[in-house]
Amino acid sequence: MKNNQIILVFLLLMNIGAFAQKEQIKDAQSLFDSGKSQEALAILNKVEYLILNAPDEDKSDFYFLKGNVLKDLAVKNIDAANNFTLASQSYQDVFIYENESGKFKFTVKANAALKEMKSSLVNGAMTDFKAGKYKESAEKSYKVYLFDKKDTLNLFNAASSSVNAKDYVSAVKYYEILKKINFSGKAVLYLATNKKTKEEDIFVSPKARESAIQQGLYEKPRTESVPSKKIEVNVNLADSYLEIKDYPKAEAVYNYVLELDPNYIDAYINLAYLKLQLKKDLTDEIASLGTSAADMQKYDKLNAKKDDIARSAIPYLQKALTIEPKNSDATKTLLGIYRSLDMTNEYNTLKGSM
Numbered sequence: 001m002k003n004n005q006i007i008l009v010f011l012l013l014m015n016i017g018a019f020a021q022k023e024q025i026k027d028a029q030s031l032f033d034s035g036k037s038q039e040a041l042a043i044l045n046k047v048e049y050l051i052l053n054a055p056d057e058d059k060s061d062f063y064f065l066k067g068n069v070l071k072d073l074a075v076k077n078i079d080a081a082n083n084f085t086l087a088s089q090s091y092q093d094v095f096i097y098e099n100e101s102g103k104f105k106f107t108v109k110a111n112a113a114l115k116e117m118k119s120s121l122v123n124g125a126m127t128d129f130k131a132g133k134y135k136e137s138a139e140k141s142y143k144v145y146l147f148d149k150k151d152t153l154n155l156f157n158a159a160s161s162s163v164n165a166k167d168y169v170s171a172v173k174y175y176e177i178l179k180k181i182n183f184s185g186k187a188v189l190y191l192a193t194n195k196k197t198k199e200e201d202i203f204v205s206p207k208a209r210e211s212a213i214q215q216g217l218y219e220k221p222r223t224e225s226v227p228s229k230k231i232e233v234n235v236n237l238a239d240s241y242l243e244i245k246d247y248p249k250a251e252a253v254y255n256y257v258l259e260l261d262p263n264y265i266d267a268y269i270n271l272a273y274l275k276l277q278l279k280k281d282l283t284d285e286i287a288s289l290g291t292s293a294a295d296m297q298k299y300d301k302l303n304a305k306k307d308d309i310a311r312s313a314i315p316y317l318q319k320a321l322t323i324e325p326k327n328s329d330a331t332k333t334l335l336g337i338y339r340s341l342d343m344t345n346e347y348n349t350l351k352g353s354m
Contacts, residue, residue, distance in 0.1 A: 022058075029065055037072045044069065056101035063093040064106040071113055075120055081139040084121050088114060088147055118147055125157065134165035142174065152183050156229065163236055168243040175237035185229035192218035231260050238270065247274055268320040269330055275313035276333070282306045310337050325353075 067090035138161035159174035
């Protein structure tokens with residue numbers, strides 16, 4: 001009898017808890033409907049641990065509301081990249097619980113919200129980029145890529161924005177992924193001008209574009225071929241490695257660029273620059289030496305090594321000048337090396353050809 005009373009009390013407490021939980025979710029819904037999404041989120045976060053023991057249908061209600069609240073905050077540009085990610089997770093939970101319950105109350109709406117979120121995040125990234133907020137743009141573009149990994153152009157945009165933000169560590173991360181998945185970016189764009197906005201829009205296929213034109217919504221169709229971005233990806237990856245002073249990886253990627261295009265002149269110039277950076281680092285190390293016998297011995301070795309590194313840059317610059325004889329950057333750099341190594345004949349010959 002006593003055990004039955006304990007079970008009865010336990011069930012009573014569970015029912016009271018469930019009722020209170022539903023009331024709090026209603027309060028959160030009311031706050032959301034009145035535009036107070038942050039207050040609504042505070043309530044949902046507070047009661048989320050209780051939802052774990054709720055029926056799947058109640059979990060679906062909860063996570064659909066939470067997804068909507070987080071989406072609204074993101075659209076309002078409140079911690080947009082993070083809230084879009086959290087909203088996406090909540091909508092994914094809706095799919096899981098509705099699939100388990102077999103009652104698809106919000107699946108269609110959640111799927112539509114996910115598509116809308118992606119569009120908003122892409123537009124937000126573009127707006128940030130145009131405003132010079134490159135780091136924010138990169139974060140949003142990367143979130144879109146994580147959201148839909150088949151749309152790899154967003155990862156490319158994240159990498160490009162990171163370079164503009166001088167966030168070379170992130171740029172390396174994104175470009176390495178692009179390289180790993182063999183991204184090329186090569187595509188055909190089906191464009192037409194929106195009669196109302198006067199802006200060009202992209203269509204998924206020629207048939208979709210033709211349908212919009214026949215409806216009288218679009219005009220001036222045109223097709224544009226987008227060339228491969230494979231070399232651009234690898235050049236920017238090498239440049240980013242160079243910026244963070246990872247010289248071995250930078251050199252390896254520049255050499256790969258030359259495998260793709262043996263006449264890519266900037267790769268030769270940057271390889272020479274890389275060698276000169278190594279020389280500069282050695283020069284700084286030499287400058288820090290003292291006058292002891294050990295330091296003087298080290299000085300001779302480092303000085304010889306410094307000159308060898310400078311010589312190793314010469315073939316790259318000479319190759320660059322065979323491709324583009326009047327390239328001023330290559331010419332000036334090579335003259336500087338000749339002078340530093342006392343290569344008078346080579347210096348005078350090159351100087352005379354200018």
